[in-house]
Structures are given as C-alpha cells and as structure tokens.
Amino acid sequence: MIVATLSGPGVRLRGLAPRDVDDLVAGYADPVLQRFMPPLPVPFTHAQAREYVRDVAPGMFADGGGLWAIADPLTDRLLGGIGLDKVVPHRGQCEVGYWVGPWARGRGVAVAAVRTLTEHAFHTGMARIELLTHRENAPSQRVALAAGFRPEGVRRGVLPNRDGGRDDLLAYARLAGDEPGPTERLLPDLPGGELTDGVVTVRPLTSDDADFYAELHHLPEVVATAVPPIAPTAEDVVRRCAWAAAHWLAGERADMVITDAATGRNAGEIGLYYQEPRTGQAMIGYSMLRGWRERGFATRATQLVSLWAFAETGVARLIAGALPANLASQRVLEKAGFKREAYLRSRLPGGDGRRSDDVQYALLAEDLLADVVRLDG
Structure with missing residues (x-):
C-alpha cells in the first residue's frame, strides 16, 4: 500500500x-x-x-x-x-x-x-x-x-x-470551516511562568502540590471559609491539583501557589475564577498557612494577580467576598485596592444546613491603574 x-x-x-x-x-x-x-x-x-x-x-x-x-x-x-x-x-x-x-x-x-x-x-x-x-x-x-x-x-x-x-x-x-490559527485562550500563561514583586512569588498549582494543598485546606479556619465549609477528601485534593492546568487552559480558573520569593517555601494559595467571561468579571479567593499570615503576603499576591488579570486577560472587574467575621480577609482586600460594595444576606451555604452572609468587594481596572499612577507620581 x-x-x-x-x-x-x-x-x-x-x-x-x-x-x-x-x-x-x-x-x-x-x-x-x-x-x-x-x-x-x-x-x-x-x-x-x-x-x-x-x-x-x-x-x-x-x-x-x-x-x-x-x-x-x-x-x-x-x-x-x-x-x-x-x-x-x-x-x-x-x-x-x-x-x-x-x-x-x-x-x-x-x-x-x-x-x-x-x-x-x-x-x-x-x-x-x-x-x-x-x-x-x-x-x-x-x-x-x-x-x-x-x-x-x-x-x-x-x-x-x-x-x-x-x-x-x-x-x-x-x-473544516474554522478560522486558521490557534484557539484563543481566555487565561494565558503567566509571563515567564510566574508573577513576583521580589517579596512574594505566584506560580501555577501543580500535581506536585498535593501535600501542601491538603495541609492548607484541612486547617479549621480555612475549611470554615470554604464553599461549602467541608474539608476536601484525599481524592479531591489529588484531582484538584492534577486538573489545575486543564482548568487554566480551558479558561475556567487559574489556581496558583503563593511562595516566599527569598526561600521558595509555600505560604498559601490564590485563585482567579473567570465565572463571567461575557461581562468581563472574575473572582479572586485566597488562603494562607498560619505561619505566613499578617505579613502582607496575601495582599501582595492579590495585587500581582489583579495586575496580571487586567493586563493580560479580558477581565475588567474583579470581585471577592469575605464572611462578616473574617476581618483579616477584608483588610487584605482593602489594602489591595478593593472597594466594599454590598452585604449579601444568606448568600453562601454554611455548616449544619445554615447559610452565611457575604461581604462583597470589587476592584475595577481603572481603579488599579489610578493607584499605580498615584504611586508613580
């Protein structure tokens, strides 16, 4: 033949x-x-x-x-x-x-x-x-x-x-009738594979991070802020880490690890969830290991991811939520430039069949640009 x-x-x-x-x-x-x-x-x-x-x-x-x-x-x-x-x-x-x-x-x-x-x-x-x-x-x-x-x-x-x-x-x-060329991605790769300001570095979550992810998401205070507030199973952890790249490539969400730029040690995680591509709105969420809290790492990581999202994607509006009692998370968002917009009653599923209120914050691309211009000035 x-x-x-x-x-x-x-x-x-x-x-x-x-x-x-x-x-x-x-x-x-x-x-x-x-x-x-x-x-x-x-x-x-x-x-x-x-x-x-x-x-x-x-x-x-x-x-x-x-x-x-x-x-x-x-x-x-x-x-x-x-x-x-x-x-x-x-x-x-x-x-x-x-x-x-x-x-x-x-x-x-x-x-x-x-x-x-x-x-x-x-x-x-x-x-x-x-x-x-x-x-x-x-x-x-x-x-x-x-x-x-x-x-x-x-x-x-x-x-x-x-x-x-x-x-x-x-x-x-x-x-056969599709346009030539690659398929456009909603969430491109991080430039150079990571984001950093010299103090913190943000990199993609991988299958090698399963032990770290399990440790973080079994902390009682982290579980309490999860939606729903249930600790992941071992299978959930492996799947979340192994599927992270696929979710990123599909434009659904970008799961990242926050590390100490000086030592490379894992400090926490941050994720960008592109839940409304048509309106240009995405959501940010983060969690930190206990030894790395109150050191400004979460704020720095939030700013890095926000800058990347506004500069490299179609995101025009970022939202984030916090439980009313989670004042530390609210301070992180305010320091990162987010503005409080709403108090939503019974928005989130809570424990024991109850529901929890949610304090909503938002950051616009022009707000972040104004902050950068003001700092440069």
Whole structure:
C-alpha cells in the first residue's frame, strides 16, 4: 500500500517502516505514553512493534483512517506517530490521535503534525475532526488549542483504563470551516511562568502540590471559609491539583501557589475564577498557612494577580467576598485596592444546613491603574 507523504513545518508524515521498530519500542516504553494510552501493551516488545508496522498500520488505512510516522525531515528518524481513526464517512467525521517520543518533545512536533494531518483530512472530504485527551494531560490540551481545536466538553467513561474502569476524556473538535490559527485562550500563561514583586512569588498549582494543598485546606479556619465549609477528601485534593492546568487552559480558573520569593517555601494559595467571561468579571479567593499570615503576603499576591488579570486577560472587574467575621480577609482586600460594595444576606451555604452572609468587594481596572499612577507620581 502506498501511503501519502505529507510535509509540515519541521515534520514529515510518512508510512511506518521496519527501520522505525527500535524507536517505536523506545517511545512506547515511556511512562507518560503508557499512562495516557491504556490500550498500549506493557511491555511493548520488538515482536509487537514489527507486527504493528506490518499489519496494524496498513489495516487502519484499509478501514478508511490512517497511521503515519512523524519523522524528522532531515534525518528521517521517527519522532512519533499520528493517525486518523473512528471514521464515519457519511458524517465526514473522524478522530485524530498522536504521540511524540521523549527525545522529540518541546520542538512543536505534535502541533505541526496535527495541523498537517487535519488539513490533509479536510482536503480529502472530512468536515469534522475530534481530538480526545485526558484531563491530566495538559501538554496534549496545549497541542489541541495550538492546532486550532476548540473545547467541547467531557466524554464520560469513554476510554477503558488499565484498572478495569473507564476514563473521562476532554473533547476538542475542529471543523473544516474554522478560522486558521490557534484557539484563543481566555487565561494565558503567566509571563515567564510566574508573577513576583521580589517579596512574594505566584506560580501555577501543580500535581506536585498535593501535600501542601491538603495541609492548607484541612486547617479549621480555612475549611470554615470554604464553599461549602467541608474539608476536601484525599481524592479531591489529588484531582484538584492534577486538573489545575486543564482548568487554566480551558479558561475556567487559574489556581496558583503563593511562595516566599527569598526561600521558595509555600505560604498559601490564590485563585482567579473567570465565572463571567461575557461581562468581563472574575473572582479572586485566597488562603494562607498560619505561619505566613499578617505579613502582607496575601495582599501582595492579590495585587500581582489583579495586575496580571487586567493586563493580560479580558477581565475588567474583579470581585471577592469575605464572611462578616473574617476581618483579616477584608483588610487584605482593602489594602489591595478593593472597594466594599454590598452585604449579601444568606448568600453562601454554611455548616449544619445554615447559610452565611457575604461581604462583597470589587476592584475595577481603572481603579488599579489610578493607584499605580498615584504611586508613580
């Protein structure tokens, strides 16, 4: 079978060949691929790789899809693989999947390959291409967005896993008529990966922060201000940290850790929740470990995140709330420039079936700009 060779920026898509067997085995031995490709046999042997090249790949073309090697255009070395599967001809619909070996990551290989293959698929009659990825697989979500795919929701229990259960997957799709270029993000990355004023640093929450997150969110006073006021389970903690990047990429919220700039020690957390993109309104919330309170860290972090939100996103108005008895949190907001706007009765679910009042504050972009101008003057 003759496989069409496709060229893209920094990649060449061609048929798999016997010379790819060693790299195929090395790539499939990667723990990341094994985690997010549960149908993959573990271990994946040279004999299985030869069968894959000889029988499996050609069979995908026979079924109306296709499987290409992602190769280096200069050396022809295997960098990864990409394929079209689950083809529904009468709908003009299929699914794209891909992998990149550890030796080729960080070079834009996956994005270039996905763009090249999807354009080829559109030119050969496809109208809609789906891309499914685990919520924990933020690099794959970045590829989807950079290749112009748009998020469409969650496919529940769509993929059998190695434990006998079924995994949810995030669904992305690109249509033949979509505008070219990457999908716009509501919440961009922090410039340089963090925000700092030299005293505090704010960085994204990651799966490595689970122990810190559990410690913080099991403090009684932190639980009392949570909505609802219930301590998270161990599973909740792991999920919150592991899914933080996905929520950020989806433009839903930016979960961050506040650290001491001098030592790098974790001091607290702060989050920006983009609950009203259409009106340009987002909400800020924060919590601090006991040893770091009353040192101005929460105020500094709130100012840093507010400046980033107004400068880098479509946010025009930030809101924050505090329980009436939480005077410390109210002082943080006032020092950060927020103005008290309302006292909302029984707004929040409380303990024992009761409800709690909420003191509402807001900060506008022009207010923060006026403060900066006044300080500069």
